[in-house]
Amino acid sequence: MRIGVLGAGQLGRMLALAGYPLAKTFVFYDMSGSPSAGLGEVMIDRDGKYLDDFLSRVDRVTYEFEHLPVEVAETLAKEKPVHPCPRALQVCQNREAEKTLFGQLGIPTPQWKVADSAESLKAAAEELGCPVVAKSITEGYDGKGQAVLKDPEEAASAWETIGHQRVIVEKFVNFSREVSIIAVRAEDGDVAFYPMAENTHHEGILRYSIAPAPSMTPEIQDDAERYIRALLNEMEYVGVLTLELFETDDGLVANEMAPRVHNSGHWTIEGAMTSQFENHIRAVSGHPLGNVAPRGLSCMINIIGEHGDIDRMLELPYAHVHLYNKGERPGRKLGHVNILADSYEELVWRVRNCAQFLPGCPDFTSSLTARG
Template sequence: MRIAILGVGQLARMMALDGIAMGVEFSFLKLPGEDSRCVDCLGSVVTAGPQDSCASLFEALGCPDVITTEKEGVDVDFYEQFSSHCAVYPSSRAVWISQNRLREKTFLNDQGVPTAEFAPATSLEEIAPAAERLGYPVIVKTQENGYDGKGQWWLRSEADIASMQGAEASGPWLLEKVVPFECEVSVVAARSSAGQVEVYPLAENVHRDGVLLTSVVPVESISQAQSDEVKRHITRLLQELDYVGVLSMECFVTESGIVANELAPRVHNSGHWTQNAVPAGQFEQHVRAVLGFPLAPPEMSGAAGMLNLLGVQATAEQALRANHHWHWYGKEVRSGRKVGHINVTAPNLLALKSALAKLQAEIY
C-alpha cells in the first residue's frame, strides 16, 4: 500500500514513521520553496510546479492508493482532482469547511455544536458595527490561514480597532465574542473507510503566546457528562461528513457548558500524547483509517501528557527519563518554532503533572 501526503512537515513525518512500521510506503507533495527535511528520508518528495497536471503528479507520487493531507491550507480543487485517480481522505468537503472559520463555525452550529457568537466582516469599516452587535470584548480572526494565534486581534472597545491598521489585506475576518472559559480541551477521533469510529480521551491544553505548550490527559476540570458531550459532538461530525481519517476539535469549557472553537481535518498537536499512551496513537490510527484497516480502541490507564519543544532543544537526560518519550522533527531550531515534543506517562494525574512541570522548568 502507498499513501501520498500533501505536506512535508512534522505531522507528515510522524504519519509516515508509523505507517512504515506497518509496511506502508509513503510519498510527499510539497510546494516550491518548502523545506522537506522532516520527511526526506521517509519516501520520495515531489515538488508541485504551477504547470504540473494532477495526473503527472499522481504518477510522480508513485500512484498511491490514498492521498491525505497534514494541513487544512490546501487548494481544495486541486486536492479533489486526485479523486479521479485514488481515494482522497479526508474528503475535500471536510477540508474546505475547516479551512475557513466562517464556514467551520456555521457548520458546527448547523450540527447542533455550540460555538462563540460570531459575525463576518469583509472590510475594516464593517468591524465596528459587527463588534457593537456582538458586544465587546471580541476577537477578530482572519477567516483563513490563521494558526498558532496568528492573524488575531483582541478588541476591548472600538478604540482598539486602530490596532488593526495595516491589516486591510488580511481580510475577510470573523469576529467572535470572547468566551470566558475555565480551560481549553481538545478531542481527537478517527473514522475508518469501513465506518468504525474511535474517540480518544480528551486532553487539557495550555497555550503560550497562542502556541500549544502542554497537553494533559485526563482532564481534571471537566465532568463525565461534558466529556461525553464532546465525544458525541465529534462522532456526529464524523458521521455527517462521512469522514475518513483523524479529525480533531478544540473546545472551551465554560460554566454554562462546552463551546467548540476549531476543527482540524487531520492529526493534531494536542493529540501527540497518544503516541505513547494508547495501543495506537493518532498517526497510526490515521493510517489505519484511510487504508480501511481496523482501528485500535483508545484504551488507556493512568495519565499522559506532552510538552512541546518551541524553539528549544532538550538534553537526552531530560527527554529520555523513565516514562519519557522523545520526538524530534529534524527541523532547523528557530525561535518559537515547533521542533519536537516530549511525551510523558505516569500512573496518575498528580505524578504526571509533577513530571511535566519539572521538565518544563528545566527546558524553559
C-alpha cells in the first residue's frame, strides 16, 4: 500500500520509519519547498499543479501538517481515502469552530468571546476580566498572531499587533501544568488512548514531555479520554488525534487539538508497545490498532536549535536519540531524545544528565521537580 503524506517534515519522516515495517511505501507532497523527511519519494509542488500526479501514485492520503488548504484535502478525498477527514482540518484551522465544537461536546475550555474590532476586543476583555489572550481565528501557529492584554486599555494596540479581522479572546486559565492526550481511532471505530503526557514549554516551544504523566489520577485520565473520544466519534475521525489541555484545580480545560501525530507523543517510539506513528499508519491503512500500553516511564527531550554533543548522549544507556537530519537554526526542532526509567526519581536524574549535553536546553522543571 502506497501512502501519500501532505507535508514532508520530521513527522512525515517518522510516519515513514514506522510504516515501512508494515510494508507501506511513502510519497510526500510538499508545499513549502523545504522538505526534510529524507526518505520516500518527495514531490515539491508550490503551485498545486501536480495534485493529480500525486493522487495517481498513492492509495491513501494522510497529512503531517494541519495548515494546508482544506479544499486541497477535499479535492483529494473525492478520489482516494483521506484520513483524518478534511473536517478535522477545518476545525483545527479555525479557533472559533474548534472552541464551539468543544463546547457542544461538553469539553471544558477557557471562557471565550469573539471580537471583530478594537472596541469589541476591549469590551470582551472587560467582560471576561484581564488578563486575557487574544488570538487570530485563523492561521494561528506556534504563538503567531497572538497578544496578551493585562488591561482592557491595551485593546487598541493588541488589535494592531494581531492584524486580523476577527479574533478569539480567552480568559487566562490558572493551571498547574500542561498535559496532552493522544488517541487513535481505526476505520472500524475502535479507539485507543495513550497515557497522558505532562508537557513543559520554554519560549513557546515544547521542551520536555513526561509519560505517563506523574501524579495523574485515573479520574483525570478518564476525563481526557471521554473528551477526546467525543471528538473522534463526532468527526468519524480515522488516525491519531492530539488534545492539549491545562490541568487546573477544577479539572481539565482544553486548549487546542492537533489532527495528527504530535511532538508530545514522540516518547511512544520506545516508551509504548506501539508508537503513535505506527498506530497512525495502522489506522490510515485500515489495520487493527496496536497496543498503546507504556513500557516503563519516559521523558522526551526536544533538541532545539543546536545538536549539542550527540556522541555523549549516545553513550547514555537509557537514552534513544532521534535526529531529523536538519541544519541548525535557532528555535528549530532538530531531533529528540527519549529517556527511559523505572521510577520517576531515576527519570529526573537521567533527564538532567542527558540535558547537560544540549546547549541552551532549559533546566528540567516539571511537577516532579517542583515539589519542596
